[in-house]
Amino acid sequence: MGLSRRDLLRAAGLTLGAAGTASLLSACGAGTAATPVENTARRTPKPGGRLRAAFTGGGAAESLDPFTGQAPIDIVRNDVIFDALFSLDNGKATPRLALTAEPAADGRSFVLRLREGVHWHDGSPLTARDVAHTFRYLGAPERAFPSELTGYLDLAGIEVRDATTLRVPTVRPLGDPALVLAAFLVKVIKDGTTSFTPATAIGTGPYRVAAFEAGREARLTRFDGHWDIKGTADELVLLSLTDPQAKANAVLTGQADYAADIPFTTAKTGASGADLEVRTAGARNRVGFGFVLNTTIAPFNDPRVRRAVRLALDRKALVDGVFLGFGVPGNDLFGYGAAHFSEREAPRQDVDAARRLVTEAGAGRVPITIRSAEYEIGFNASTQLVAEQLKAVGLDVRPDIVGVAEFYDPAAITTANAMTFSIGALPLPVLYARLASNPAFALADPELSAALATGLGALDETARGAAWARVQDVLADRGNTVVWGLADTLSLERKAVAGIEVRGLAKYPYLGHAGLA
Numbered sequence: 001m002g003l004s005r006r007d008l009l010r011a012a013g014l015t016l017g018a019a020g021t022a023s024l025l026s027a028c029g030a031g032t033a034a035t036p037v038e039n040t041a042r043r044t045p046k047p048g049g050r051l052r053a054a055f056t057g058g059g060a061a062e063s064l065d066p067f068t069g070q071a072p073i074d075i076v077r078n079d080v081i082f083d084a085l086f087s088l089d090n091g092k093a094t095p096r097l098a099l100t101a102e103p104a105a106d107g108r109s110f111v112l113r114l115r116e117g118v119h120w121h122d123g124s125p126l127t128a129r130d131v132a133h134t135f136r137y138l139g140a141p142e143r144a145f146p147s148e149l150t151g152y153l154d155l156a157g158i159e160v161r162d163a164t165t166l167r168v169p170t171v172r173p174l175g176d177p178a179l180v181l182a183a184f185l186v187k188v189i190k191d192g193t194t195s196f197t198p199a200t201a202i203g204t205g206p207y208r209v210a211a212f213e214a215g216r217e218a219r220l221t222r223f224d225g226h227w228d229i230k231g232t233a234d235e236l237v238l239l240s241l242t243d244p245q246a247k248a249n250a251v252l253t254g255q256a257d258y259a260a261d262i263p264f265t266t267a268k269t270g271a272s273g274a275d276l277e278v279r280t281a282g283a284r285n286r287v288g289f290g291f292v293l294n295t296t297i298a299p300f301n302d303p304r305v306r307r308a309v310r311l312a313l314d315r316k317a318l319v320d321g322v323f324l325g326f327g328v329p330g331n332d333l334f335g336y337g338a339a340h341f342s343e344r345e346a347p348r349q350d351v352d353a354a355r356r357l358v359t360e361a362g363a364g365r366v367p368i369t370i371r372s373a374e375y376e377i378g379f380n381a382s383t384q385l386v387a388e389q390l391k392a393v394g395l396d397v398r399p400d401i402v403g404v405a406e407f408y409d410p411a412a413i414t415t416a417n418a419m420t421f422s423i424g425a426l427p428l429p430v431l432y433a434r435l436a437s438n439p440a441f442a443l444a445d446p447e448l449s450a451a452l453a454t455g456l457g458a459l460d461e462t463a464r465g466a467a468w469a470r471v472q473d474v475l476a477d478r479g480n481t482v483v484w485g486l487a488d489t490l491s492l493e494r495k496a497v498a499g500i501e502v503r504g505l506a507k508y509p510y511l512g513h514a515g516l517a
Contacts (some may be wrong), residue, residue: 006477017356020239032135033453035266044498044499045497046515049235050237050517051237051515052237054255054258055239056260058215059119059214060214062214062215064081065196066187075185075202076186079508080231081164081187082187083097084187085097085186085202086181086186087503088503088504091337091339097114097118097188097228098113098131098178101113103176103177107174111166112168114126119502121223121225126188129164130162130190130191131188131190134157135168136155136158139155149184151171153168154170173453175460179339188203193374196225198411206228206230206512207223207231209221217237217240218236220235220236247261247262248492251276252492258492258493258497260507261490264323266490267492276495278490280488281502281506283488284337284425285425285505285506286327286337287423288336288422288483288485289327289379289486289487290417290483290485291376291419292419295442296439297417304358305363305395306411307478308393308395309395309482311357313347313386315346315484317385318385320383322381324376326488329486331474331483332346332347333475333481334421335425335432338428339427340464344466344472358395359394363395364396369399369400370386370398370399370400370418370422371416371418371419372399373401375407378475380399382484383420395406414439418482423505429456440483448471452467497514497516498517499514
């Protein structure tokens with residue numbers, strides 16, 4: 001199963017477009033720095049009105065196709081137009097259009113049972129044929145980026161049993177297929193749909209398309225026939241902006257009510273205006289920042305050098321310097337916030353021990369490149385700071401700072417010694433399967449491979465938990481993921497904004513129940 005650039009972007013929760021670090025707040029009047037307020041769904045918005053929200057856009061590449069557009073604004077917009085089979089809630093699968101995904105005893109297939117009483121925006125009922133068409137569309141070889149689900153499901157072998165039931169064969173044993181479907185944000189499209197214009201992008205979600213202009217904005221109106229809790233606002237206006245500071249400025253100048261994923265510098269300066277505040281998605285929705293070490297080439301093919309990197313890092317200095325304090329040190333494991341994540345302590349810095357390991361391995365003579373681009377605010381700064389810290393233990397580290405467009409070049413990934421990475425609360429079965437699918441990110445370790453297979457295929461929750469514990473034990477001991485910090489996900493909002501929810505990754509909030517209080 002290959003790992004495409006698109007898969008990497010979605011897994012990491014990355015923003016598209018160069019991310020500046022200079023704050024525009026000074027131009028609009030400096031605010032007062034304060035501790036961000038936790039943004040929870042407990043606030044109650046008033047029905048009606050219009051909510052205007054700004055997200056990082058993808059320009060002309062934006063799409064109403066829920067399986068093509070990968071910019072944050074695409075994901076947020078399409079989340080409320082199309083319903084998913086399952087959504088993620090605190091790292092676990094929650095039924096949406098599907099009620100259950102019952103695996104066979106051998107894990108080589110599952111029966112998908114759909115919710116009754118669901119209607120499309122045109123009034124027709126949802127059926128199993130719509131879901132079968134969705135899977136065929138996802139796996140169509142003519143698509144530029146066929147779904148990564150083809151590495152888990154035999155999409156060509158799906159059988160429609162009746163109006164609400166399908167049998168789905170798998171290409172590898174899956175003990176929790178609902179979690180895999182939730183992790184891949186599998187939305188359902190109407191049977192026969194092949195194009196996605198404002199007229200043809202028909203979903204079952206709480207909002208329907210009124211107008212759409214790629215790279216500029218989308219206007220969505222409430223669909224009162226939605227099967228679940230109805231949308232709150234009469235209209236959602238989603239603004240597409242490529243610069244992080246422009247998003248914040250849209251709120252400061254009154255053009256938007258909400259700006260997602262703002263720079264740390266903006267949060268540090270504080271909100272400018274009595275009716276504004278900086279909010280955080282909360283500790284459980286922090287995003288892991290770090291590096292993946294390439295173990296196929298020297299020096300990180302030696303576990304001693306991988307351990308030296310962990311011991312060399314001053315994690316607190318990185319959190320303070322890159323996140324400006326909006327986060328905490330990480331423990332070298334990605335997937336924080338997901339089910340079965342191991343909340344072990346972060347390694348303590350030990351420069352002397354790290355230097356000894358580097359000397360024993362003879363690693364000081366090997367030039368090391370860490371590849372980075374400013375996909376996420378702080379990627380380049382953290383790469384440069386880490387390079388300096390690793391030089392202090394004798395490693396010859398050279399940051400390779402490249403442009404956004406070339407960051408995930410396959411040939412460059414293969415030859416780089418390490419890559420800057422960030423991953424949120426992606427379910428562990430998907431996270432580790434994705435890393436294992438690319439040789440430059442994988443760790444060739446028999447114990448790890450066995451534990452990964454068990455974790456993916458186990459039908460029992462206890463067995464799954466034990467397998468994921470073994471996976472993380474191996475990675476903590478001799479692995480190739482170095483997660484130095486967990487970053488807060490921050491937003492700038494009018495105080496009246498309410499009903500923002502997290503379903504999966506906090507960088508892509510769910511706006512189906514959002515509005516103004």
